[in-house]
Amino acid sequence: MRRARLNRPLPDGGRLPHALYRAEQVRRLDRLAIERFGVPGIELMNRAGAVAYRVLRARWPNARRLTILAGTGNNGGDGYVVARLARADGLDVRLLQLGEVDRVRGEAALSLAAYRDAGGIIEDCLGLPRETDLYVDALLGTGLERPVAGRWAGAITALNAQRAPVLALDIPSGLHADTGRVLGVAVRASATVSFIGLKPGLFVGAGAEYRGELHFSALDVPAQVYASEIPAAARIDWARESRLLAPRSRMAHKGDCGHVLVVGGAPGMSGAVRLAGESALRAGAGLVTIATHPRHADWLNLDRPELMVSAVAHPDDLEALIERADVIAIGPGLGRTDWGRGLWARVRTRPHPLVVDADALNLLAESPGPGPDWVLTPHPGEAARLLGVTTAEIESDRLAGAQRLQTRFGGVVVLKGAGSIVHGPAPRVPAVCSDGNPGMATAGAGDVLTGVIAALRAQGLEAEDAARAGVCLHAAAGDHAARAGERGLIATDIIASLRALSNGLTEVDP
Ligand SMILES: NC(=O)C1=CN([C@@H]2O[C@H](COP(=O)(O)OP(=O)(O)OC[C@H]3O[C@@H](n4cnc5c(N)ncnc54)[C@H](O)[C@@H]3O)[C@@H](O)[C@H]2O)[C@H](O)CC1
Numbered sequence: 001m002r003r004a005r006l007n008r009p010l011p012d013g014g015r016l017p018h019a020l021y022r023a024e025q026v027r028r029l030d031r032l033a034i035e036r037f038g039v040p041g042i043e044l045m046n047r048a049g050a051v052a053y054r055v056l057r058a059r060w061p062n063a064r065r066l067t068i069l070a071g072t073g074n075n076g077g078d079g080y081v082v083a084r085l086a087r088a089d090g091l092d093v094r095l096l097q098l099g100e101v102d103r104v105r106g107e108a109a110l111s112l113a114a115y116r117d118a119g120g121i122i123e124d125c126l127g128l129p130r131e132t133d134l135y136v137d138a139l140l141g142t143g144l145e146r147p148v149a150g151r152w153a154g155a156i157t158a159l160n161a162q163r164a165p166v167l168a169l170d171i172p173s174g175l176h177a178d179t180g181r182v183l184g185v186a187v188r189a190s191a192t193v194s195f196i197g198l199k200p201g202l203f204v205g206a207g208a209e210y211r212g213e214l215h216f217s218a219l220d221v222p223a224q225v226y227a228s229e230i231p232a233a234a235r236i237d238w239a240r241e242s243r244l245l246a247p248r249s250r251m252a253h254k255g256d257c258g259h260v261l262v263v264g265g266a267p268g269m270s271g272a273v274r275l276a277g278e279s280a281l282r283a284g285a286g287l288v289t290i291a292t293h294p295r296h297a298d299w300l301n302l303d304r305p306e307l308m309v310s311a312v313a314h315p316d317d318l319e320a321l322i323e324r325a326d327v328i329a330i331g332p333g334l335g336r337t338d339w340g341r342g343l344w345a346r347v348r349t350r351p352h353p354l355v356v357d358a359d360a361l362n363l364l365a366e367s368p369g370p371g372p373d374w375v376l377t378p379h380p381g382e383a384a385r386l387l388g389v390t391t392a393e394i395e396s397d398r399l400a401g402a403q404r405l406q407t408r409f410g411g412v413v414v415l416k417g418a419g420s421i422v423h424g425p426a427p428r429v430p431a432v433c434s435d436g437n438p439g440m441a442t443a444g445a446g447d448v449l450t451g452v453i454a455a456l457r458a459q460g461l462e463a464e465d466a467a468r469a470g471v472c473l474h475a476a477a478g479d480h481a482a483r484a485g486e487r488g489l490i491a492t493d494i495i496a497s498l499r500a501l502s503n504g505l506t507e508v509d510p
């Protein structure tokens with residue numbers, strides 16, 4: 001029986017920092033704080049342990065019996081501090097050591113000595129205790145350097161199989177700090193408290209699945225320390241990106257709010273263009289025209305009177321529509337027949353801002369080339385086809401995949417999935433969206449995102465801002481809709497929440 005999961009979103013997206021640093025960068029920040037700003041390493045470790053212990057007592061105030069699993073590095077060192085503080089508070093503490101104690105060095109050795117001097121004992125980890133209220137994972141942090149195996153894997157597997165909650169220190173052991181990849185096996189934490197710098201691996205790959213509720217402390221490291229590092233990525237959320245949407249002018253008319261042309265909907269795939277078109281309206285576009293196959297244009301027209309629908313039998317039928325459009329979103333339900341290919345060939349060379357999704361991406365993969373001014377929105381499978389690699393390779397290092405796509409195709413790339421990434425041209429750093437939930441893995445959610453990004457571009461946002469704000473609005477709408485449950489969430493539920501979110505009315509029910 002799996003233990004209860006703290007399936008809560010970030011405690012307060014607005015409070016967590018937006019800068020994300022790779023493990024190597026955090027180690028440099030650590031060293032700078034120690035060597036240049038005179039903060040002793042053991043002081044940082046004591047602060048880390050103290051923060052972790054405060055989180056522990058706040059989240060599980062009734063926990064009396066703690067079991068701390070300690071590794072041989074400084075992550076284990078943090079664990080010794082937690083153990084010492086818990087014993088001083090009168091809690092029943094068992095500290096189980098993995099790896100040879102005589103390998104414990106530096107600050108971790110000092111922390112171990114302080115724990116022993118206060119009467120603490122350590123035991124070799126030969127198995128998990130039958131009864132404990134809470135586990136602390138102090139096995140591995142940013143020093144993970146190979147897949148977890150042997151007794152370490154056994155301990156983590158046993159930890160994941162038991163019911164008591166688990167607090168992970170810095171990062172769940174076994175999870176790669178930079179990529180969020182599980183190396184062998186990783187701790188499924190109920191909560192994680194991370195130090196000094198948030199890591200991309202807490203948000204991309206399996207990060208959101210394994211970290212549980214996320215807490216953070218900069219350990220009072222001097223702010224100047226951070227000036228030495230350009231973050232590897234920026235964490236974005238709707239709380240921050242919503243500032244990109246200017247209030248609507250009192251004198252606005254529909255022509256001021258942009259005209260989106262959605263191109264797609266081959267026979268049998270009309271739903272995709274309907275979702276994209278409706279999303280564009282709900283995200284604030286003034287006018288939306290759907291250019292779709294003659295076979296179902298009439299039905300679409302009747303079904304949503306705010307949407308203008310034009311039957312397009314031949315690429316020449318697009319010309320007048322393209323002239324009137326501010327932004328073109330192409331791909332939803334486009335298909336790869338001659339009909340779809342003809343429309344793609346006509347649109348891809350136009351100077352208009354483009355949002356390129358679904359089958360238009362697959363057609364781009366067949367004849368790659370840089371774009372005029374586009375936002376590409378691939379899911380991992382489409383990204384793999386665009387780069388000629390496997391989906392597993394994309395998912396193994398999502399930030400690297402997004403960077404390769406942006407380098408090869410130019411413009412702005414949105415790599416969808418858990419921890420959607422927005423990667424534009426240098427010098428801006430890539431962005432990782434921390435909003436969203438697994439309920440959004442549902443048919444048509446991508447079509448909704450296409451419409452949202454196109455609508456924001458049509459309202460005047462530059463490509464990268466439209467992509468960042470669009471990804472976050474889409475994800476926040478998904479979170480808003482998920483208040484009624486993630487399972488059974490469908491694309492039209494996301495659309496239903498767009499209007500409230502884009503007007504800052506988060507308490508309005510979907
Ligand atoms: N700057 C900060 O964020 C602070 C970090 N602190 C804590 O220190 C760890 C990083 O410590 P480090 O010693 O570099 O690495 P780890 O403790 O993660 O472990 C490395 C240790 O484990 C061995 N090892 C690596 N991979 C494996 C494996 N798969 N199986 C078994 N053993 C493995 C490796 O050889 C090392 O011996 C950071 O996460 C924070 O928790 C500071 O305490 C506060 C400031």
Ligand SMILES: [K+]
Pocket residue numbers: 075137138139140141168169170171172173
């Ligand atoms: K850990």
